[in-house]
Amino acid sequence: MRLSLSVLALAGVLAAPVIAEESFPATLAGHAYLPALSLVEPPADAPRDLWISGKYTSGARNDQPMTVMGNTGGNYGAHDTGISLPFIGQPVQGMSGFAMTRAEDGSWYTLTDNGFGSKRNSPDAMLFFHKMAPDFDNGTVERRETVFLSDPDGKVPFRIAYEGTETRYLTGADFDLESIQVLGDEVFIGDEFGPYIIRATLDGVVKEVYATEFDGKTLTGPDTYSVYVPATAGTDYQVQRSGGYEGMALQPGTDMLWAMLEKPILLEGGETEGPFLRVIQFDPKAGEWTGESVKFALAEGATAIGDFNFIDETRALVIERDNGEGDAANACAEGATDTSDCYPNPAQVKNVVLVDMSDTDEDGYIRRIGHIDLLDIADPDGVAIEGLSPAEGSFTFPFFTIEDVARVDETHIMVANDNNLPFSGGRVPGEAAHNEFILLSVPELLGAE
Structure with missing residues (x-):
C-alpha cells in the first residue's frame, strides 16, 4: 500500500537524525573572480527586445538603460549596489x-539562473550556460563560450515568452535554471x-522537458x-517558491541523476514536512523517474542547499x-536603525557537506560524513585577492547564495557564488x-569515509 505524502512526512519528522559530525579544515589555495557587471551580447538572430534586459525589475516597464x-x-x-538596471x-x-564533467578544453560547464529572481521580472533575461575557466594564478575567470537555450521544436509544454518568434529563445519567464550536468x-x-529536468543538446536546443514524479504524484510549485x-x-x-532543483548530481558508474530540492516540501496546511530535503532519482537514458529517493538532513540554522555533486x-x-x-x-548592532555600513542579517551557516549516498538509515536519511x-x-x-577578504581573521565566503561546488582533484574542491546581479x-x-571562484585544499574532507 502506498502511504500518503503527509503520513510519510510525519514519520520522517519524528525520525529526523541528530546531526553530530566532524568539521574538517579548509585552506584557501586559489582565488579568482568574474567582475559583477559582466555582460554578453544576445545571438544575432535573437529579437531586438533582448538587447535591453532587466526592463521589468522596478514594477513598471523601463526602457532607459542604467537608470534604476x-x-x-x-x-x-x-x-x-552601485550597478543600475536595465542592462x-x-x-x-x-x-x-x-x-561534474568538464569540457574537452578543461573548462567547467556552469549555469546562469533565471535572470532577476522571478518569472514576472525576467521575461527579457535569456537562459544560457557557459564554459568557464578560472585562472587562479592571475585571479581572473575566462568565459570561453556561452550557449543560449532555445525551443525550436516546441518541446516546452507551455507557452513561452517568445512563442511567436522563429528562434524561440528561452527566458527567465519560462524556467529558473539552477543545476547542470x-x-x-x-x-x-x-x-x-516546475520543478522540471530539461534535456538539451550541447548547442542549447531543448529535446525534452520532464515534470517531477514523486510518491505517485506530480510535484508542482507556485x-x-x-x-x-x-x-x-x-x-x-508542494514545492516552495524558489525551492526546486537547486542541486542535481550525476552519479559515476550508474549515470543516474539525483535531483535535490532546495527547500523542504510543503504539506497540506502549508507547513513543511521537516528540516530535510528530498533527493529524487532520475534515469536520463530512459527519461523516467525511477521511484527511488532519499533524504538530506539540514544542519541547525540551514534553510536551503546551493549545489550537489558526486566525488x-x-x-x-x-x-x-x-x-x-x-x-x-x-x-x-542590535536594534541599529542605520544599516548603511553594516549587515543586519550576516552569514552564519555556509557549509560544504560530504555525504555517502549509499548509506541510508531506516528512515531514508543519507549519512552526513x-x-x-x-x-x-x-x-x-x-x-x-586584496579587497575581497576580511581585514583580519579567517577568510570567509559570506554570500547569501553560494551555488557551485565540484571536486577538482584528490585534495581540492572549487566553490563559487551566485551574486544575484545587481x-x-x-x-x-x-x-x-x-562572481568569486575559490579553490580550497581539503584533503581530510575528501578522504573521509
Whole structure:
C-alpha cells in the first residue's frame, strides 16, 4: 500500500537524525573572480527586445538603460549596489551550478539562473550556460563560450515568452535554471519553477522537458504553468517558491541523476514536512523517474542547499546555507536603525557537506560524513585577492547564495557564488558582489569515509 505524502512526512519528522559530525579544515589555495557587471551580447538572430534586459525589475516597464539602482533590500541593509538596471546586453551574473564533467578544453560547464529572481521580472533575461575557466594564478575567470537555450521544436509544454518568434529563445519567464550536468553529447538542467529536468543538446536546443514524479504524484510549485491563483500551499502545490532543483548530481558508474530540492516540501496546511530535503532519482537514458529517493538532513540554522555533486560513485558534496549575507564581523548592532555600513542579517551557516549516498538509515536519511565551514577558511599564504577578504581573521565566503561546488582533484574542491546581479553584496556594504571562484585544499574532507 502506498502511504500518503503527509503520513510519510510525519514519520520522517519524528525520525529526523541528530546531526553530530566532524568539521574538517579548509585552506584557501586559489582565488579568482568574474567582475559583477559582466555582460554578453544576445545571438544575432535573437529579437531586438533582448538587447535591453532587466526592463521589468522596478514594477513598471523601463526602457532607459542604467537608470534604476540595484539594492539589496531591507533584510540585507537596503544597500545600493552601485550597478543600475536595465542592462545593455545580457548579464552573465550569478553562477548557479557546476557540472561534474568538464569540457574537452578543461573548462567547467556552469549555469546562469533565471535572470532577476522571478518569472514576472525576467521575461527579457535569456537562459544560457557557459564554459568557464578560472585562472587562479592571475585571479581572473575566462568565459570561453556561452550557449543560449532555445525551443525550436516546441518541446516546452507551455507557452513561452517568445512563442511567436522563429528562434524561440528561452527566458527567465519560462524556467529558473539552477543545476547542470553533462552526459555524453547532452546537457541536463534542473529547474525551480516546475520543478522540471530539461534535456538539451550541447548547442542549447531543448529535446525534452520532464515534470517531477514523486510518491505517485506530480510535484508542482507556485510557478508551475498548471497552477492557478488562488492556490493553496501543500494542496495545489508542494514545492516552495524558489525551492526546486537547486542541486542535481550525476552519479559515476550508474549515470543516474539525483535531483535535490532546495527547500523542504510543503504539506497540506502549508507547513513543511521537516528540516530535510528530498533527493529524487532520475534515469536520463530512459527519461523516467525511477521511484527511488532519499533524504538530506539540514544542519541547525540551514534553510536551503546551493549545489550537489558526486566525488566518486557513492560520496557527494552538498552546499548547505542559511539566508544570511555579509561577514559577521561587520554585523549591525542590535536594534541599529542605520544599516548603511553594516549587515543586519550576516552569514552564519555556509557549509560544504560530504555525504555517502549509499548509506541510508531506516528512515531514508543519507549519512552526513562531515563538512567544512566556508566562514572559517585558513589563508596562511595570503592567497585572497586584496579587497575581497576580511581585514583580519579567517577568510570567509559570506554570500547569501553560494551555488557551485565540484571536486577538482584528490585534495581540492572549487566553490563559487551566485551574486544575484545587481541585488546582492556580501563583501562591502554598498558594492555589488562579484562572481568569486575559490579553490580550497581539503584533503581530510575528501578522504573521509
